[in-house]
Amino acid sequence: MTKPIGRQIALGQPLFELEGITKVYNPDSEQRVEVLHGVSLKIQRGEFVAIMGASGSGKTTLMNILGCLDKPTGGRYLLAGTDVAGLDRSDLAWLRRSVFGFVFQSYNLIGTATAQENVEIPAIYAGHPAAERHRRAAELLGMLGLAERTTHRPNQLSGGQQQRVSIARALMNGGTAILADEPTGALDSTSGAEVLQFLEHLADEGHTVIIITHDAEVARHARRRIEIKDGNIVADVIQSWSEKAPSERPVKALDFIDHAKRLDEFSETLRMALRxxxxxxxxxxxxxxxxxxxxxxxxxxxxxxxxxxxxxxDRIGSMGTDLLLIRPGAPNQRGVGNAIATLVPQDAEAISSLANVRAAVPELSASVTVRSGDSDYQTSATGTTADLTEIRDWPVARGSFFTREDAARYAAVTVLGQTVVNNLFPAGADPVGRFVLVNNVPFQVLGVMAAKGATASGADLDDVVFVPLSTGSLRLFGQRNVKTITVAVDDVDKIDATQSSVTALLAERHKAEDFQIRNMAAVLExxxxxxxxxxxxxxxxxxxxxxxxxxxxxxxxxxxxxxxxxxxxxxxxxxxxxxxxxxxxxxxxxxxxxxxxxxxxxxxxxxxxxxxxxxxxxxxxxxxxxxxxxxxxxxxxxxxxxxxxxxxxxxxxxxxxxx
Incomplete structure (x- = not known):
C-alpha cells in the first residue's frame, strides 16, 4: 500500500493540484449530469481560500473531491504530489483522518455521542490511546470555549456550539487541511463571526483552510477567492496577505497504522456498539x-x-447389558406368549458350561394370590435360581435370597418384592421369617428385595414374589418348561460370539431352532x-x-x-x-x-x-x-x-x- 504524503512537503509544492477535473453523475444514462467541466487549480499549504458560487455551481462537489469523499470522473488530482487515483479505500480513509478535517453546514455530529466523544472519533480510528484522546479532546473544546459542555450531547448544544464541536473534531488529528462547507450557513451572525475568526486563526497557524460558501461576505474573510459557475472556475483572486507567513516547518503525515496504539480498538468498538x-x-x-x-x-x-x-x-441398563435373553418360539414367530414351551431347566445347565458364560438363570412365572393374615394381594410369582440377584444386579434389602440347597430340597421359601410387602404388611412391619400363603401354599419369607422401580413400558418390577424354580414348578405352576433363560456373560465384547454358541447348543439339543435370543447389548445400542x-x-x-x-x-x-x-x-x-x-x-x-x-x-x-x-x-x-x-x-x-x-x-x- 502506497503511503500518501509519506514524505515531507516542500514549501513551494502545492498541497492541492487539480488538472482538468470533471465530474459526471449517471454517465451511462439519460439522466447524465456533468457538474464539473475540466477544473484546474493549485492551492498552496497554509492558504485561506474561499470557493464561492451559487447553489448547483459544483462547489460542494469540488470540496468532496478535494477531501477524498468523492472521486472525479476524469482529470488528475495530486495531493502533495501523490496521485489520489492510485489510492485504495484504506488509503483514502487514512487521508480523511490524518490530513483532512471537515466542518459541515449541518455540523454532522453523532446524536448519541457527547461533545467530547464526537471530537475523539478521528483519533479512535487513528488508533490513539484513550488517555491521549481524552486529553486532546478536552484541550480543543476548552480552547473553543466549550470546557463545560464536554458531556453534553448535540441536542443540548446551540448551533454555534455544535459548529465549534465540529471544528474541534476537524483538528483532533492535526487537521493539515480544514475543509468547511457553508460553516456559517446555519448560524446567527454573532456565532458565524466567531467561527470565521477561528478559521482565520487556524490559517495563521499554518493550516490550509478552504471554505465553501455562496455568501460574498463570508468569502471576504478569506485571503483568496475562487469563484465557480456552472462547473467552471470563472475567477481566482488574491484578496489579501496574512500578516503571518505559513509555518516554515514542513508538514509530515502520521503513520498509516501504529499497532501499539490500536490495543484498545476492540474495546472502543464494543463501547460504541453498546451505546x-x-x-x-x-x-x-x-x-x-x-x-x-x-x-x-x-x-x-x-x-x-x-x-x-x-x-x-438407565432402565435398559438396569436389566444388564451383558445379558442374553432366551425365549421359546421360532425367530419369525409372532406372539411369544403363544409359542410352544420348549425350554427346560436342563437347557440352562447346559448353557452354563459354555465359555464366557457366567451364569444361566431359567425363569417361570404365573399370577398368584398371596395372603398374610387378613390381607390378600394379587401379584406375580417367579420361579428362578439362586443366581438371579447376581445377573440382574438386584440386591436383597432385608434378609437373604434362597440358596441352591433350598432349590435342591424343594424348600417352600420366598423372597418378596417391595410392592408386595407394602400391600400385605403394615408400615414398619418386618415380614422376614413370617409365613405367607401363595395360592394357599404356605411359604416362609426369607427376605425383601431392594426397590427396583418400573420397566421402560411402565410395569412395576417390585410387584413380584420369587420362589425356587423347583418348588414353584411342583407346587405352584404345575409345569417344568420355563418361559425365559437369562444368560450373563463375562466379556461383553465377546457377547456376539457367545450368542452364536448358545444358538448352536440349543439347536443341537432341540433339533430345531424353536427359540429366540435377544442380545441386551444390541438392544441398548x-x-x-x-x-x-x-x-x-x-x-x-x-x-x-x-x-x-x-x-x-x-x-x-x-x-x-x-x-x-x-x-x-x-x-x-x-x-x-x-x-x-x-x-x-x-x-x-x-x-x-x-x-x-x-x-x-x-x-x-x-x-x-x-x-x-x-x-x-x-x-x-x-x-x-x-x-x-x-x-x-x-x-x-x-x-x-x-x-x-x-x-x-x-x-x-x-x-x-x-x-
Missing part, C-alpha cells in the same frame, strides 16, 4: 427476543431429549441410536427457532444501517476504514446474539426445570449449553455480516447526503 444498542433499547429487546426464544428452545428441547434418553437407557435421533429431531425444532431469530437480527440490522446511513458517512469522513464500519455493525449483531444467548440459556434452564416439575425427565448438559451459545454467536456473525458489509461499502459522499 448504539442502548439508544434503540426497544428495538434491541425485540431483536434479543428472537435469539432468546431460539436458544431457549434448543436448550429445553435437547434437555428433554437427553432426559428421556437417559431414563430409557438400538435404544441409544433411537434416542439420539429423537434428540436431533428436538434440537432441530429449537434450531429452526434460532434460525428465525437470526433472520430477525438481519432484518433489524438492515433497518439500522438504513436509519444510520448519515452516521456511517460521518464516521467515514472522519477516517473510518471499511473494516471499522464492518467491525462496528458486526459487533452490534454479535453483542445482541451474545446477550440473547445468555438469556436464552437461562430461559432454557427454567423451562427444563418446569418440565421436571411436571414429571417430564430433562437433563441439561454443559455440551448442550455450549452448543446453543456457540450457535447464537454464529447466528450473529452470519446474519449480521450482510448488513455490516452493506454499511461498510457505502459511498461516503452518498451516506453524508442521506436524511
Amino acid at each position: 448504539a444498542l442502548r439508544v434503540n433499547l426497544l428495538r434491541t429487546i425485540l431483536t434479543l427476543l428472537g435469539i432468546v426464544i431460539g436458544v431457549g428452545s434448543v436448550v429445553a428441547m435437547l434437555a428433554v431429549g437427553d432426559g428421556a434418553r437417559q431414563v430409557v437407557l 438400538t435404544a441409544e441410536a433411537t434416542q439420539n435421533t429423537l434428540s436431533v429431531l428436538l434440537g432441530s425444532v429449537g434450531a429452526i427457532s434460532l434460525l428465525v431469530g437470526g433472520i430477525g437480527v438481519m432484518n433489524i440490522m438492515l433497518v439500522s444501517v438504513t436509519e444510520r446511513t448519515r452516521e456511517i458517512g460521518i464516521r467515514m469522513a472522519t477516517g473510518a476504514r471499511t473494516r471499522n464500519i464492518l467491525q462496528q455493525f458486526l459487533t452490534e449483531a454479535v453483542v445482541v446474539s451474545i446477550f440473547g444467548g445468555l438469556l436464552g440459556i437461562g430461559c432454557g434452564f427454567a423451562m427444563a426445570a418446569g418440565f421436571m416439575q411436571f414429571g417430564v425427565p430433562a437433563a441439561v448438559s454443559l455440551e448442550v449449553v455450549a452448543l446453543a451459545f456457540a450457535c447464537a454467536v454464529a447466528v450473529g456473525l452470519v446474519f449480521g455480516f450482510a448488513p455490516a458489509l452493506k454499511a461498510a461499502r457505502l459511498d461516503p459522499v452518498v451516506a453524508l447526503a442521506s436524511e
Whole structure:
C-alpha cells in the first residue's frame, strides 16, 4: 500500500493540484449530469481560500473531491504530489483522518455521542490511546470555549456550539487541511463571526483552510477567492496577505497504522456498539427476543431429549447389558406368549458350561394370590435360581435370597418384592421369617428385595414374589418348561460370539431352532441410536427457532444501517476504514446474539426445570449449553455480516447526503 504524503512537503509544492477535473453523475444514462467541466487549480499549504458560487455551481462537489469523499470522473488530482487515483479505500480513509478535517453546514455530529466523544472519533480510528484522546479532546473544546459542555450531547448544544464541536473534531488529528462547507450557513451572525475568526486563526497557524460558501461576505474573510459557475472556475483572486507567513516547518503525515496504539480498538468498538444498542433499547429487546426464544428452545428441547434418553437407557441398563435373553418360539414367530414351551431347566445347565458364560438363570412365572393374615394381594410369582440377584444386579434389602440347597430340597421359601410387602404388611412391619400363603401354599419369607422401580413400558418390577424354580414348578405352576433363560456373560465384547454358541447348543439339543435370543447389548445400542435421533429431531425444532431469530437480527440490522446511513458517512469522513464500519455493525449483531444467548440459556434452564416439575425427565448438559451459545454467536456473525458489509461499502459522499 502506497503511503500518501509519506514524505515531507516542500514549501513551494502545492498541497492541492487539480488538472482538468470533471465530474459526471449517471454517465451511462439519460439522466447524465456533468457538474464539473475540466477544473484546474493549485492551492498552496497554509492558504485561506474561499470557493464561492451559487447553489448547483459544483462547489460542494469540488470540496468532496478535494477531501477524498468523492472521486472525479476524469482529470488528475495530486495531493502533495501523490496521485489520489492510485489510492485504495484504506488509503483514502487514512487521508480523511490524518490530513483532512471537515466542518459541515449541518455540523454532522453523532446524536448519541457527547461533545467530547464526537471530537475523539478521528483519533479512535487513528488508533490513539484513550488517555491521549481524552486529553486532546478536552484541550480543543476548552480552547473553543466549550470546557463545560464536554458531556453534553448535540441536542443540548446551540448551533454555534455544535459548529465549534465540529471544528474541534476537524483538528483532533492535526487537521493539515480544514475543509468547511457553508460553516456559517446555519448560524446567527454573532456565532458565524466567531467561527470565521477561528478559521482565520487556524490559517495563521499554518493550516490550509478552504471554505465553501455562496455568501460574498463570508468569502471576504478569506485571503483568496475562487469563484465557480456552472462547473467552471470563472475567477481566482488574491484578496489579501496574512500578516503571518505559513509555518516554515514542513508538514509530515502520521503513520498509516501504529499497532501499539490500536490495543484498545476492540474495546472502543464494543463501547460504541453498546451505546448504539442502548439508544434503540426497544428495538434491541425485540431483536434479543428472537435469539432468546431460539436458544431457549434448543436448550429445553435437547434437555428433554437427553432426559428421556437417559431414563430409557438407565432402565435398559438396569436389566444388564451383558445379558442374553432366551425365549421359546421360532425367530419369525409372532406372539411369544403363544409359542410352544420348549425350554427346560436342563437347557440352562447346559448353557452354563459354555465359555464366557457366567451364569444361566431359567425363569417361570404365573399370577398368584398371596395372603398374610387378613390381607390378600394379587401379584406375580417367579420361579428362578439362586443366581438371579447376581445377573440382574438386584440386591436383597432385608434378609437373604434362597440358596441352591433350598432349590435342591424343594424348600417352600420366598423372597418378596417391595410392592408386595407394602400391600400385605403394615408400615414398619418386618415380614422376614413370617409365613405367607401363595395360592394357599404356605411359604416362609426369607427376605425383601431392594426397590427396583418400573420397566421402560411402565410395569412395576417390585410387584413380584420369587420362589425356587423347583418348588414353584411342583407346587405352584404345575409345569417344568420355563418361559425365559437369562444368560450373563463375562466379556461383553465377546457377547456376539457367545450368542452364536448358545444358538448352536440349543439347536443341537432341540433339533430345531424353536427359540429366540435377544442380545441386551444390541438392544441398548438400538435404544441409544433411537434416542439420539429423537434428540436431533428436538434440537432441530429449537434450531429452526434460532434460525428465525437470526433472520430477525438481519432484518433489524438492515433497518439500522438504513436509519444510520448519515452516521456511517460521518464516521467515514472522519477516517473510518471499511473494516471499522464492518467491525462496528458486526459487533452490534454479535453483542445482541451474545446477550440473547445468555438469556436464552437461562430461559432454557427454567423451562427444563418446569418440565421436571411436571414429571417430564430433562437433563441439561454443559455440551448442550455450549452448543446453543456457540450457535447464537454464529447466528450473529452470519446474519449480521450482510448488513455490516452493506454499511461498510457505502459511498461516503452518498451516506453524508442521506436524511
